[in-house]
Amino acid sequence: MQSLTATWHVVEHIYNRLTKVNPDLSVDLELAESVDISEDGLTYTFKLHPATFHNGRALVAGDVVFSFNRLVAPETAAPAAADLASMASVEATDDSTVVITLNQPDASFLTMLSNQSCIIIPQEVVEENGDLSQVAVGSGPFKFVEYVPNTHIKLEKNADYWEANVPLLDGLELLIASEDNSRTAALISGTVDFIEYVPSQDIPILEADESIVLAGNTIQQIRMIGFNLDREPFNILEVRQAVAMAVDRDQIIENALSGIGTPTDTLFAADFWAGLGEREIAPPDIEGARALLAEAGYSDGFDTTLTGWAEYGYLADSAIVVQEQLKQIGINAELNLLDSGSMGQVVYIDKDFDMTVTGDSGFVDPNGLISNNFRTGEGGNFVNYSNPEVDELIAQGIAVTDQAERAAIYQQIAEILLVDLPWVSLYIGQQYEAMKNFVQGYEHIPTGSNISVRQVWLDT
Amino acid sequence: MDQDAGGLVPDQFTTGSDTVTDAGRLSPLAASLVRQPRRTSAWRVVVRQRLALTGIVLVVFFGIVALIGPYVAPHGKTEQFSGARLQPPSRTFLMGTDEFGRDVFSRLLFGARISFQVGLIVVGVSASIGILLGIVAGYRGGWTDNIISLISDIIFAFPAVLLAIAVITMLGNNLTNAILAISLVYIPPFVRIVRGSTLTVRNTAYVEAARAVGVSTPRMLARHIFPNITAPLIVQASIAFALAILSEAALAFLGLGNKAPEPSWGSMVSGSYGYLQLSAWPAIVPGLAIALTVLGFNLLGDGLRDALDPRLRNA
Numbered sequence: 001m002q003s004l005t006a007t008w009h010v011v012e013h014i015y016n017r018l019t020k021v022n023p024d025l026s027v028d029l030e031l032a033e034s035v036d037i038s039e040d041g042l043t044y045t046f047k048l049h050p051a052t053f054h055n056g057r058a059l060v061a062g063d064v065v066f067s068f069n070r071l072v073a074p075e076t077a078a079p080a081a082a083d084l085a086s087m088a089s090v091e092a093t094d095d096s097t098v099v100i101t102l103n104q105p106d107a108s109f110l111t112m113l114s115n116q117s118c119i120i121i122p123q124e125v126v127e128e129n130g131d132l133s134q135v136a137v138g139s140g141p142f143k144f145v146e147y148v149p150n151t152h153i154k155l156e157k158n159a160d161y162w163e164a165n166v167p168l169l170d171g172l173e174l175l176i177a178s179e180d181n182s183r184t185a186a187l188i189s190g191t192v193d194f195i196e197y198v199p200s201q202d203i204p205i206l207e208a209d210e211s212i213v214l215a216g217n218t219i220q221q222i223r224m225i226g227f228n229l230d231r232e233p234f235n236i237l238e239v240r241q242a243v244a245m246a247v248d249r250d251q252i253i254e255n256a257l258s259g260i261g262t263p264t265d266t267l268f269a270a271d272f273w274a275g276l277g278e279r280e281i282a283p284p285d286i287e288g289a290r291a292l293l294a295e296a297g298y299s300d301g302f303d304t305t306l307t308g309w310a311e312y313g314y315l316a317d318s319a320i321v322v323q324e325q326l327k328q329i330g331i332n333a334e335l336n337l338l339d340s341g342s343m344g345q346v347v348y349i350d351k352d353f354d355m356t357v358t359g360d361s362g363f364v365d366p367n368g369l370i371s372n373n374f375r376t377g378e379g380g381n382f383v384n385y386s387n388p389e390v391d392e393l394i395a396q397g398i399a400v401t402d403q404a405e406r407a408a409i410y411q412q413i414a415e416i417l418l419v420d421l422p423w424v425s426l427y428i429g430q431q432y433e434a435m436k437n438f439v440q441g442y443e444h445i446p447t448g449s450n451i452s453v454r455q456v457w458l459d460t
Numbered sequence: 461m462d463q464d465a466g467g468l469v470p471d472q473f474t475t476g477s478d479t480v481t482d483a484g485r486l487s488p489l490a491a492s493l494v495r496q497p498r499r500t501s502a503w504r505v506v507v508r509q510r511l512a513l514t515g516i517v518l519v520v521f522f523g524i525v526a527l528i529g530p531y532v533a534p535h536g537k538t539e540q541f542s543g544a545r546l547q548p549p550s551r552t553f554l555m556g557t558d559e560f561g562r563d564v565f566s567r568l569l570f571g572a573r574i575s576f577q578v579g580l581i582v583v584g585v586s587a588s589i590g591i592l593l594g595i596v597a598g599y600r601g602g603w604t605d606n607i608i609s610l611i612s613d614i615i616f617a618f619p620a621v622l623l624a625i626a627v628i629t630m631l632g633n634n635l636t637n638a639i640l641a642i643s644l645v646y647i648p649p650f651v652r653i654v655r656g657s658t659l660t661v662r663n664t665a666y667v668e669a670a671r672a673v674g675v676s677t678p679r680m681l682a683r684h685i686f687p688n689i690t691a692p693l694i695v696q697a698s699i700a701f702a703l704a705i706l707s708e709a710a711l712a713f714l715g716l717g718n719k720a721p722e723p724s725w726g727s728m729v730s731g732s733y734g735y736l737q738l739s740a741w742p743a744i745v746p747g748l749a750i751a752l753t754v755l756g757f758n759l760l761g762d763g764l765r766d767a768l769d770p771r772l773r774n775a
Contacts, residue, residue: 181734201559205737251542255560310715313734320560320721324540335720 009196009450010153013172014054015119015138018046018064018098019110020451021364023443025220027110031059031120031139041105041401046098051139051162053122059139061092066123068100080117082372082379086398106398107406108365115368141167141454150176168441168457180313184434187212193439193458196450198432199313200258206434215444216432221361222267222369223315224423225322226347228354230384233304238296240421243355245289246329247322249281253427256317261427266414267369269428273403274366274410289329301330307346307353310337318426319357348382356382357426362447366410367398374413374422385422505767512763518756522749526576529569537570538562538721546739556741558732560721564742567723568749574724575705575753578639582704583697585643590650591693595681597651598658608651616648620703621710628716635724638717642707646700653696657689691768695761702757709750725750 020030029035036045051059068090072081086106091099102109112118125137136144141163142155156171175192177183180199186192188209198206198214206212225243227234234240249263265282268275293301306326308319316337323333333355338346347353360380363369371394372380374387390413397409417423431448438459443452507513530537534554541561549556554565597608615623620642627641661667662685670684705725712718712726720727725746732742 199734201735201738248542251540254542254545255540316720317560321540323721324538324560327538337715337720 009453010136010144010155010174011116011119012140012449012451013142013155013453014136014140014144015121016051016059016140017114017116017118017120019114021111021114021445021447021449023445023452025364025446027114027364030114035110041107042102044100044102044109046100048096048098049162050096052160053125053139054137054143054158055122055125057122057124058095059120059122060095061098062095063120063122064098065090065092066126067120068118070121070126071117078117080115083112083115083117086112104395104399105401107401108367108398111365111368114364142172145171152176163454167454169453172453178311187434187436190436194433194435194442194453194456196431196433198434200260200430203258203260203432211437212434213437213439214432214434215442217430217444218262218269218446219361219429219431219448220363220446221359221429221431221448222264222425223318223357223359223427223429224425226356226358226383226423227421228351228356228383229422230351231354233296233298233302234354236296237421238292239298240424242289242292242296242329243326243331244421244424245282245285245292246331247325247424247426248284249426251325252318252321255321256314257427257429261429263427264425266418266425268366268414272366274407276411276414284325286328293329293331298330301332303332303334304354305336306333307336307338307343307356309340309343309358311340314429315357315359322357322426348380351382351384358382359429362449364447366406367394370394370397370410370413374417383422385420387416387420390416502764502767505763509763509766511759512766515756515759515761515763518752519760522572522753522756523576525569526572529572533563533566533569535563535566537567537723539566546735546742548739548741555745556739558728558742559735562721564728564745567728568725568745571723571725571728571746572749574635574718574722575708575750578635578642578708579701579704579757581639582643582646582707583701585640586646586700587650587693587697589643590647591654591686593647594651594654595658595685595689598655599662599677599681599685605655609655612648612651615644616652618645620645620707624707624711625714625716628711633716634719635717635722638708638711642704642711645707646703649696649700650693653692654689657692658685661685661688692765695765695768698757698761698764702754702761705750705757706754 016031018030018032020028022028031049031051032046033049034047037043038045046064048059048061048064053059068084068087070076071078072084072087086102086104086109088101088103090101093099106112120139121132122137125135126132129135139162141158141161143158145154145156147153153174153176154171155174157167157169161167175186177186177195180197180202183195183197184199184202184206187195187206198216203214206214225247227240227243229235244265249265253259253261253263262269263281264270264279266276266279270278290299293299306319306323309315319335319337323335326333343358347356347358360369360373372378373383374381374385374390375394376386376388376391393409393413393416397406397413400406400409431444433442433444433450435442440457440459441452441455443455445452507516535541539562541557541563544553544557544561546559547553547557547561553563555568556564558564558567593608593612597605618626623645624638624641627644628637631637631640667680667684670680675684708717708724709726709729712724713730715730718724718727720731728746729743729750736743
């Protein structure tokens with residue numbers, strides 16, 4: 001398990017959210033028993049399941065109000081506050097009814113509520129401890145037992161869980177193994193029964209092992225080269241176009257992903273409803289790229305830096321391939337591979353980089369990816385992209401609810417981004433979980449979410 | 461060189477003695493302190509031992525590789541060949557290719573230079589500092605000795621790689637800082653050895669004599685003490701060289717020091733060991749190179765120790 005995603009999955013096991021995402025990417029209710037959306041799309045009325053927190057107190061509508069208000073409160077400074085950007089107010093009309101009013105219709109609102117940030121937390125526990133960094137009391141299928149930093153997290157079954165017939169396991173022990181090989185080795189040797197983020201070079205090895213089953217496929221993700229648009233020379237369109245022309249996506253997928261991935265030059269997979277569909281990707285054109293660089297005044301190329309993730313092997317390797325490919329057009333990029341903490345700080349907060357090989361994943365609604373990465377001034381907009389036309393389209397995209405209409409808007413945005421090139425899309429990866437064959441009932445969810453662990457049982 | 465002659469018939473070697481190194485120069489300690497009925501050249505003692513000879517051959521071989529490697533490498537050190545990933549050795553790729561389709565042989569040649577650079581700089585830096593501190597501590601004694609020995613013991617108490625990781629974390633992760641960190645780690649052994657030898661030499665009659673005629677301290681250390689403590693130093697230097705190469709490889713394996721995609725032997729192993737089941741070449745080749753180089757320096761060190769230690773001279 002990667003250390004960054006470990007947090008996410010622990011959150012999923014311990015807490016509940018109002019909605020959840022199914023393996024087919026449809027949005028479903030979790031803690032909410034029913035939802036009633038007003039004609040104008042501005043009022044959402046949720047009825048809650050009768051649930052109990054791990055400390056024994058019943059979960060009431062007031063907890064939802066507290067949780068959501070805390071998330072958006074400026075003093076919380078939550079990076080994910082944008083998830084509830086369209087929420088105007090939230091109130092509890094009785095113990096099991098929550099009414100949320102939006103400031104504008106938002107077609108992606110129910111999807112946004114399935115994000116990990118929108119978990120329901122008990123007010124008294126937050127107040128007692130200041131925050132939830134040291135304690136974890138939720139209403140989810142598993143209770144927190146202990147956390148040993150960089151080693152493991154222990155969870156036990158919540159015997160009073162409100163959903164019928166789950167969880168089936170008595171407990172979970174999540175081992176933290178950020179090193180690719182150690183995960184595969186741990187599964188093969190039987191130290192663990194389940195691993196996530198199966199390293200792509202190990203897929204053939206695990207497939208050949210009869211005691212192991214793989215689950216997974218394409219994932220809702222995109223990997224790309226992001227440019228710092230505030231810095232020379234990447235503020236020049238021709239330079240970005242030259243980079244786009246020089247990259248050989250097939251070689252990146254071959255070398256960094258052992259061939260397991262789909263090249264793309266746009267945002268979404270070909271079969272995703274909001275995407276541009278099947279596209280012909282132009283093969284690399286080194287001469288053309290050199291000509292563009294010369295046009296921009298860099299006929300001899302230039303020196304720059306390329307920042308990337310050291311702890312995600314495939315992303316580090318992608319950066320190594322990109323660096324080598326850019327040498328062909330005279331761009332000498334010094335490679336800085338950073339640990340995940342530094343990467344978050346340097347690229348996403350300080351924006352102190354020239355080029356980066358990074359990615360985004362886990363989105364269900366296209367708005368999740370597009371507004372976060374491309375809206376002017378948005379927290380996730382690490383490339384400093386700003387285009388009023390795109391901002392306007394993003395607003396339109398959530399204002400209409402008809403999927404065909406929305407698709408047209410997102411396709412328009414994707415076309416604009418192909419012209420502006422704030423980033424060069426590289427590939428959509430595949431993500432696999434692997435487990436021993438006695439692990440039953442697991443379903444891969446393309447967002448990377450692991451909530452189906454609660455339906456898992458062991459057939460031993 | 462006739463190996464079977466062994467140490468039993470030293471006379472056999474006298475004919476060639478003029479062409480080889482003069483015994484007094486390589487082994488001043490032995491030459492000046494110990495009077496032996498029949499002197500044998502230290503060089504010849506080394507060569508006579510089969511293991512030591514193996515060490516010399518390995519060291520010289522990899523030294524030459526490091527020197528000329530980059531000029532004779534058939535491919536670029538980071539050049540990626542499309543569709544040629546994880547290939548077994550062939551005529552184009554003598555030792556196969558790694559997970560990026562890069563030529564393992566070329567990377568090995570370039571990597572040798574990094575390893576030897578690390579070895580040379582680390583030994584240079586840690587030996588100079590260690591000698592200076594050790595000789596002052598040993599000669600002056602008293603509180604000077606106490607303080608130097610204390611600091612050196614504190615550094616010595618840390619596990620080498622752990623200390624190096626801490627230093628690199630503080631200074632920033634690059635090869636220069638890794639070399640600095642490894643140098644720091646290997647200062648204490650030099651301090652100890654030099655201090656110990658200085659203590660022995662300090663009270664000899666010729667030092668007393670020099671002091672009696674009013675030789676200044678710096679001159680005393682440089683001209684009378686230092687030349688007489690070089691024997692154990694040479695041994696320590698060759699061992700430190702091996703350890704430095706090994707430490708660099710270990711740090712590179714952990715992702716510290718050498719930066720991807722530059723080919724240091726340690727990072728070559730680190731990058732490719734995840735592909736062992738698909739192709740063992742890219743991890744095993746640099747691994748062997750590290751092992752053989754370190755073995756070479758260790759054997760050389762052992763040989764030198766045997767040769768320079770008067771008690772073992774005629775054994």
